[in-house]
Amino acid sequence: MLASVAMEIETRTVGMGQILLARNPGRLTAVLGSCVGVAMYHPRLQLGVLGHVVLADSNGRPGPAGKFANTAVPHMIQMIEKEGGKASGLVVKLTGGACMFGSGGPLNIGQTNIDAVLLALAKYSLRPADQDFGGTSGRRINFDCATGRLTVEMVGAPAKHL
């Protein structure tokens, strides 16, 4: 008799300022408001790294690498290089950067974060293969490290697959 065995896929949550790596078939998840989710996938190695970027620029201040766009992107690439990958082999997807409180106040932190991530990626000649950012709603994201698919859910809208 064949027994069916359900394999539980490990899903880990990436908190604010954190960067996590997962291998096929792992999944990484996060909830984003004005923060930006940077998903990097290496198809050959079948591994993904998700960064939960809080602010644009560290200005030299110490802190977790994942907190700032200008430190998160290099750190994420280093993590992949340690696994034998190269920046040129990466598929990058971006999401988040909402302005949750209407006007966003004097600074639209979400847009500032997006601009900073794009700038940091450009230093490695990387551009997002797909993106879904801005607006005034939060996002729940799920990064499937078996396929590199990034699922983005927003309240009252159908899920998007990047």
Next chain:
Amino acid sequence: MTNAAVAEQTRLESLHQLLASATHDASAAMCRWTNGLITLTLDEVREVPLESTCNELNLGDDLLTMVVLTLEGDVGGAMILTFDESNARHLAASLLSRPLSQDTQWSELEKSALTETGNILGCAYMNALTRLINADLVPSAPYFIQDYAASVMQQAIMAQAALSDEVLICRTGFHRQGAELNWRVLFVPTEGMRRAMEKAMGN
């Protein structure tokens, strides 16, 4: 405990004392607004690491109904009134003296009842803080938001995150005739507000 830890504990206790006073005023306003049904208590004032803020406050990826008020400026912050769907519907029905709505959408009148609740609560809290720290605080108009609570919290703590890897959170609970309700107020002061509160307490 190190000297620094003792000093930090003392600062948090002072802040707790000041915020308890503001919560008392907000509770009195809430009690009047709900005909004596609802009161508030300050549950905790604490610092939490940035990356685990949402976990520590049990703000996962659940959808919540929220009313948000912000204070712009250096001495600023954000106040978030959170409810689960059921509690929010019950409050709106009670305030409007109507039967519980079975509609999946929120009517403008129901939203208005909740934002007014946030307004009354927030203004009482901010008026108390204005008096206690001797600074003019003018809250924004309240926003009605239905979203992931963690998303909203992220924006609220941005000003603190820019300066520190830990954030100060004040959590307030609600009671109806002694029984705890699944409502909360989270007050997230900016660093400037924190300094003003500490100064007012003589720290």
